Amino acid sequence: MKYRRSGRLVDMTNYFLSHPHQQIPLTYFSEAYKSAKSSISEDLAIIKEVFEVRNVGTLETAAGASGGVTFIPRVDIYATGNLIDQLCERLEDPERLLPGGYIYMMDVIGDPLLTQDLGRIFASRFRSAKVDAVMTMATKGIPLAYAVAAHLNVPVSIVRHEHRITEGSIVSINYVSGSKKRIQTMSLARRSLKPNSNVLIIDDFMKAGGTIRGMMDLVQEFQSNVAGVGVLTESIHEEEKLVNEYVSLTKLTEMNVKSREIKVERGNLFDDVYQI
């Protein structure tokens, strides 16, 4: 089919957005649209400019025979700051207070478009980490993990507390839940993570960090490497956390069940704005 520039721009924009972190040869577009490579290059320049101005991401071009163009989802610091500030305010609603030092977050986690925006933040932060897979713990980490993985174009491995019959052979490890100091088990299907993967661990909530620590150990069991750790909310914890390096979007800094006060601040993502 022959496309004019206007049609090409719409179609290419859609194509890039649905194929992030995937190098596409220029010939793919020039053949699909029966257009000269020079025209395609001009199209790409227009798309790249709009993507950058609107903080959608960028297009990276690699020259040569094996070259092509890759859409890298990015976020910008100002829009991200605003989004997280709004989220902090929402989370400070005292109605969210639950027994045991937890806060209700299912409405946040249950919002697919917000989750996609939050996922793009982590995908931007870890865009250069050569991530091969995202790992998360069932249940509440799953939505955010999928959003991150979709923007990075990598598969998700879901770790579970229970052993499930429907996944074949599994690898289980024991770990100590940091807050409750209780020994628990987590399992991952043997075939759901390839050896030698570079794994980004994503979860919704981190208190002492015991669950994340467990997932880091599980990554080792698969002869793989931890590329990074990202959590939606880290919570106050009196003792030393079990995880040293992690990126948090929000930080629960105060929680008073009696006076019904919650204080939520920006997470450590903002400590180094050049990495966002």
Added chain:
Amino acid sequence: MKYRRSGRLVDMTNYFLSHPHQQIPLTYFSEAYKSAKSSISEDLAIIKEVFEVRNVGTLETAAGASGGVTFIPRVDIYATGNLIDQLCERLEDPERLLPGGYIYMMDVIGDPLLTQDLGRIFASRFRSAKVDAVMTMATKGIPLAYAVAAHLNVPVSIVRHEHRITEGSIVSINYVSGSKKRIQTMSLARRSLKPNSNVLIIDDFMKAGGTIRGMMDLVQEFQSNVAGVGVLTESIHEEEKLVNEYVSLTKLTEMNVKSREIKVERGNLFDDVYQI
């Protein structure tokens, strides 16, 4: 910021794709781009045409003061047929056979971009069902449910087998697992589904339909209505299923553990192609 047509087309395409099922007034665009409404209308015609030709969806325009334009994600029958045929072939790999009449599907469910494509099929099929929320069962239904919900722009309610302390008051019901004929419990946080919602139930696998039947009953407990039921794979089941109306993408029709043969066919979605 003043945009030329080429820039507007890229930006509007991105905007529509990230705001499905949301009516956007023409003034939103004309103000954002400082462009005449007549120019915006021409842009919309171009986007609509490409979206329809490329089976991304369509733009619906409502006239009048409260009018605007809405992006409705759609799929087309041929592309969907091809996608599902490929999936069936993948699922027929005998390596997937697991004890108890299950097949390993985590690689399919674990692929975020494939999941988004599958989610768009259900979003297309139920585009006119006035869905307010998507409901699913933890764990394996979650990725597909989020993909469907993102394309419909509605929240997700996650039903669980266990009672979790971190979600406040919950509503629990007992249900009979159809295959195992065992009484089990499922729970949903009280505040995770608004009363009078029109609920689309999405799950990864259905055998006798006991879990889906349970979710249908749970919807009633929230004074809500079942808008539809969608499953990725329905399995052979000798007795009558506990759910009459559902849409399946694939159908597991044969499974011989001894000869290691699996047969997977297109699901009942394709029985009525005019609804896709």
